[in-house]
Amino acid sequence: MGKKNKQFVEKITAMEDDFAQWYTDVVKQADLVDYGAVRGTMVIKPHGYAIWENIQAELDRKFKETGHSNVYFPLFIPESMLQKEKDHIEGFAPEVAWVTHGGEEELAERICVRPTSEVLFGEYYAKNIHSYRDLPMLYNQWSNVVRWEKTTRPFLRTSEFLWQEGHTCHATADDAQEETARMLEVYKDVAENYLAIPMLSGKKTEKEKFAGAEYTLTIEALMHDGKALQSGTSHYFGTGFAEAFDIRYLDKEGDQQPVHQTSWGLSTRIMGALIMVHGDNRGLVIPPRIAPxxxxxxxxxxxxxxxxxxxxxxxxxxxxxxxxxxxxxxxxxxxxxxxxxxxxxxxxxxxxxxxxxxxxxxxxxxxxxxxxxxxxxxxxxxxxxxxxxIQQGLYDKALTHRNEKTTTATDMDEFKKILEETPGFIKAMWCGDTECEEKIKEETAATSRCIPFEQETVSDKCVCCGKEAKELVYWAKAY
Amino acid sequence: MGKKNKQFVEKITAMEDDFAQWYTDVVKQADLVDYGAVRGTMVIKPHGYAIWENIQAELDRKFKETGHSNVYFPLFIPESMLQKEKDHIEGFAPEVAWVTHGGEEELAERICVRPTSEVLFGEYYAKNIHSYRDLPMLYNQWSNVVRWEKTTRPFLRTSEFLWQEGHTCHATADDAQEETARMLEVYKDVAENYLAIPMLSGKKTEKEKFAGAEYTLTIEALMHDGKALQSGTSHYFGTGFAEAFDIRYLDKEGDQQPVHQTSWGLSTRIMGALIMVHGDNRGLVIPPRIAPxxxxxxxxxxxxxxxxxxxxxxxxxxxxxxxxxxxxxxxxxxxxxxxxxxxxxxxxxxxxxxxxxxxxxxxxxxxxxxxxxxxxxxxxxxxxxxxxxIQQGLYDKALTHRNEKTTTATDMDEFKKILEETPGFIKAMWCGDTECEEKIKEETAATSRCIPFEQETVSDKCVCCGKEAKELVYWAKAY
Known part of the structure; x- marks a missing residue:
């Protein structure tokens, strides 16, 4: 016969024995995904897709309530256009899939399969924004994107994934920064109140921010194994893309001004958080509000x-x-x-x-x-x-777990000991130097997750160099 | 200033003067689309996308009511997999976009950007269908697809478009053929009762059927200029893909049997029908049930x-x-x-x-x-x-228009005269030979639109060769 008849529910690996294998077993046995034919791609099966549809529905409703319109921008970006914003192309070039042929014919210019769509929206806004009356312009799209990753795992890191990406233009920096914060709050709301996942929110460090952004806000969740998962990000661009793409508007005084921009995205990656926050040794656990x-x-x-x-x-x-x-x-x-x-x-x-x-x-x-x-x-x-x-119980349990696994370190010995014995979020002071951040990563494999909005002072010295501390940072090993 | 401030609604070309230009003007001035940076791609703007969302919502509701589950399959197909079904690859190879590089690295095997997903579903079904208990398996996905077209026009023919593609597996040929007909009816229902577009339904000829299908059913609409637009198709595959991909199930008697398959798709192309059926010289006209x-x-x-x-x-x-x-x-x-x-x-x-x-x-x-x-x-x-x-009025008007532009021809002189003087659907008898079909296309540029389910006998001879007629065919120039 050659084919196995699924008459019995198969056992899954216990999380305590091998967390990575437990995860793989759950996504397969709970009928969430199957592997695609091209490396790192996935088939999202009915049960997995139905959960994603419910997440989409909640987000989409909130996007529309906050005045956003859905649009659809092309999958393809000409190479020359991708290069218009320097930091952006540097960040994405290593993981771009390139189309070189259409039918039998070799293309004159290589085409990039979108890894994200800032440049396409930039080009469009330059043509379509004329005066202050056109602002704010608040767009969102639901789409697939491609990032050619070396190592992949279902939902967590895949060559192609589904997401939404919001792209907005505003008359002032204040308006754009308010939008950046507002959309992070929308993510946090859906994550906490629908997915029952407590989220830590804050700002990414310079090193960890989005390629081309002035700053990036993030929501971070803690998985059952003590690793963090970045679950949604919201970027403030200032006028960087506006200058690169010449996106200007005529203000009320009749002067040309660059627009201030944001972008924000949440992807099927959050399905990974759902699995690793609530799942147990009998499989998946879905919070009722999001359960198909x-x-x-x-x-x-x-x-x-x-x-x-x-x-x-x-x-x-x-x-x-x-x-x-x-x-x-x-x-x-x-x-x-x-x-x-x-x-x-x-x-x-x-x-x-x-x-x-x-x-x-x-x-x-x-x-x-x-x-x-x-x-x-x-x-x-x-x-x-x-x-x-059940909804409340799942949230409370996840919060308790996160609190138990959030500890404080004041020097590197303590930092390393915690990572070894009780991995989770580590709160530690930082001097603000990228050098210290890189050293911590090198020595411990933990990365800065965010500079939390709710600051505390747990010490007056940087956990790494011992110099004067600037701010509190949450650190963790992360997916 | 360099930028035009849109203070006045711009005039559009009158349809009577230049129908193609009228169409282009409407899609631009009604804020439906903008052009993408890569040839033949389009940006679907908020107004256009909101209409598409309403079409999606109606279809999706009906797909779920008829027992289908949504899934998501990858964008990428390895070249070797695309080649498994001979007719299929022959049909699609000339219009495939090829990915050859991931980041800096050249790929060992070229990857096709999906033009349609039969082969991916085929591979999946082969792995996931075991017994008669698994059947029918009724999947649908909403996605983008890419077909590298030479000449493109917004919605009508674009290098990338949005659609849904249903793919189903059944235990018997009867079940699969019923599904093929059922989904065509779903399309016809949404087209007629929501989009207010009367649809002619029937079977495609051998020449016009989908690459790899046993037969293709179609709904065809008549545009204001007398040209037809294929608006949705439903294909019966028999066991062709099942044999190529080894998709078999264990029947109740314990024997291995190939599954019988269907696929069906409706795309953003139907937005073109909406525009060209209801629009007038003041722009777009949207039927109320589908209007955002x-x-x-x-x-x-x-x-x-x-x-x-x-x-x-x-x-x-x-x-x-x-x-x-x-x-x-x-x-x-x-x-x-x-x-x-x-x-x-x-x-x-x-x-x-x-x-x-x-x-x-x-x-x-x-x-x-x-x-x-x-x-x-x-x-x-x-x-x-x-x-x-208004909803009913639009439908009635479109039906009257179609009836007025549907005529009968019994020989080629009449056929050509009609096409010149009152273009529209031409009902004419056909002997069943592909040779005649090709000759008609060569001489008149009209193609067979369908062999209608409702047959009549308007003559006993083939309109082209004069030999014994087999069936009635609707012919028209088409988009």
Whole structure:
């Protein structure tokens, strides 16, 4: 036969034994992705894509509420255009995929498959912005981008990924900086309130900022293994691109002024955070607000008369209240329990002949495994409440975990000891020198994650050189 | 200054004078698209993209209702994989964009930027389909595709376009053929009931079918200039790809069987049909059900006290009922009238001090230009009704136009005379020989659009060779 029939849910590696393998097992066994044919590409399967669609829907709603319009810009950028902004091309050139032939014909100029679209938007804004009346211009696009990465892992680092990229133009620096902060807040809101992932927010150091930006704001999450994951970034460009692309507007006094720009992006990478923050040794755990199926009905002893009918009745009763599924297949209930636990469905409803007799069902929480018996007449009240309890429970648990794994270091010995024994976020003072930042990376493999908006003084000296400290930085090993 | 300030709505070329130029003017002046930097690519601007989003939403809802799941497959296909199905590669090779370098490194194998994704889905299905329990497998993806075209026009033929492509696997030929027909019906439904475009449906000839398909079903629309536009296609593959990619399942008797496949696609090309079916010499006309803004409120004499306040009140009153906008900018009302006519907004509400006094507004239909005075207390009843009248009116007008431009030819002289004098769909009998089909194309530039599902006998002889006729074919010059 040559093909394996998936009759049993396969075991996954325990996270404590091999976290990387656990991750790979979960993305495969929970039916999130499959590997593409070209190195580093991925197929996003129905279950994975449905979660992404829910994340998209929330973000898109908030983008529109904050006045943004969706657009679509081309996949292709001529090489000469990419080179207009010096820092930008330097940052992206090493990871660009190049198109050299169209059909049989060799192209006169190489074409870049977009790694990001600042230059295309820049060119467009130069042509389409005329006066202060055109500002602000607030665009967003949902698209695929390509970055030719050496080592790849599903969601975390892939040659092609899906994302949204916002690109905006403003009359003043203040307006643009407000936008930069506003969109970071939108990301933080969706990450915390929908994905149930607590986010640390702050500014990237000069070394870690986006190629071509004046500064970059970031939200950072802490994974179960103590590594950080950058989950969304918002960049303030000042007038750098405006000068390079000649994007000017006529102000109210009749003078030509360069626009002030921002860009911000969030990608399928955040699916990696979802997996590594909430997942456990039985597989994925999806927060209810983002779960494609919030509740799965599994009939027990469904061959007995009336069981399947009652299960369908229950599904019909609940379907306008919550996102509910039912599995009437002829697989064993135990198989189904494992399958939907692996897939991270927040609540399972078990319903057998005895339950029907007693006019009750069993609710099983995916996150804690807790069971409760609930009368059929109480279900419409209890289920939405339970889903909210799970949502809050997941957030609280992740926050506790992050707090436990956030420690303070005042010198490099302490810094290294922490990384070895209790890896997580390390709060440490920094003098502001890139040299110290690079030295820390070299010696510990930890990178600066951000200069947090909420500053504290944990010491008056730089953790690395011992000179006068300028600010607090969060450090961590990162994905 | 060097930049033109858009203070006046620019005139567009009259359709009667130069239809191609009229089209180009409309897509530009109605703010639908701008040109990309790489030949044949386009920027879809907010107004154009919002229409596409509405088309997407309707289709996506119907795909999900008919049991399909969304997925995302990679942009990149290795050259060797593309070559697995012979007819398919022959059809697409001349228009493929090739990636040859990743960063600095030359790739060992050239990579194709997907022109369509049959082979990627084929490879996936071969790995992921095991038994009859896995069937049907019903996938759809929303994505960009690239076809390196020689001559391009916005929406109609672009090097990159947006579309959805459905790919499904079934246990039997019957199931797959039913799916092929079902999805064509979904397209026809959305095209007719949302885009208000009457569609002719039928089967493509052997010559015109999709590369690698057993047969292709199509919906065809007639543009204002009498040319046809293929608006959506649904392909039945039989077991061709299944044999090439070894996609097999274990049937209930325990035997290995090849799956039967379909694919179906609808693209941003349909935006071209929308423009060329409903547009007029004042610009775009959007059917209400698909219009991002259905009603635009234009305050008149808005500097007078209370006018703007009342206009905002009206907007707030209507916003949960219909998609309503308001333009409070300091441009002249006449400018605004022209602007929203150009953009095709179905209804304009004019509201000035006198109207406010009389507790009424003026409603102006975009399609007919008719005005009516409506009391404020009647508006919530009248507006939805008016929008439906416009929707139906647009469909009826397009149908009348198509009927007027559909004629019958029984020999080639008649055929040519029609094409010259009253171009449109020509119904003519055909012997079934590709030779005749090619001769007609050579002599008249008209192509076979489809063998309609609703057959008639308009003659017993082939319009071209005079031999015994096999079936009725619709012919037309086409985009």
């Amino acid at each position: 199926t919030q509740v799965m009905i599994v009939p027990v002893a469904q061959h007995k008369e009336g069981v399947l009918d009652k299960a369908y009745d229950l599904r019909d009763q609940l379907k306008n209240l919550i996102r509910v599924g039912i599995d009437p297949s002829d697989k064993m209930p135990g198989w189904k329990f494992n399958e939907y636990e692996m897939k991270g469905i927040p609540v399972r409803i078990e319903m057998g002949p005895k339950d029907i007799e007693k006019e009750q069902v069993v609710l099983v929480r995916r996150d804690t495994g807790e069971k409760e018996f609930v009368g059929l007449d109480k279900l419409e009240l209890r289920l939405p409440e339970l889903l909210e309890e | 803004t259905q009603v635009m409120i234009v305050p008149v004499a808005q500097h007078k006290e209370g006018v703007l306040d009342k206009a905002y009140d009206l907007r707030d009153q209507l916003k949960n009922l219909i998609r309503v906008g308001i333009d409070p900018s300091d441009k002249m009302p006449g400018w605004k009238f022209n602007e929203y006519e150009m953009k095709g907004i179905p209804v304009r509400i004019e509201m000035g001090p006198k109207d406010i006094e009389k507790e009424q507004v003026v409603l102006v239909r975009r399609d007919t230009g008719e005005k009516e005075f409506v009391g404020l207390d009647k508006l919530e009843l009248r507006l939805p009704e008016l929008l439906e009248e």
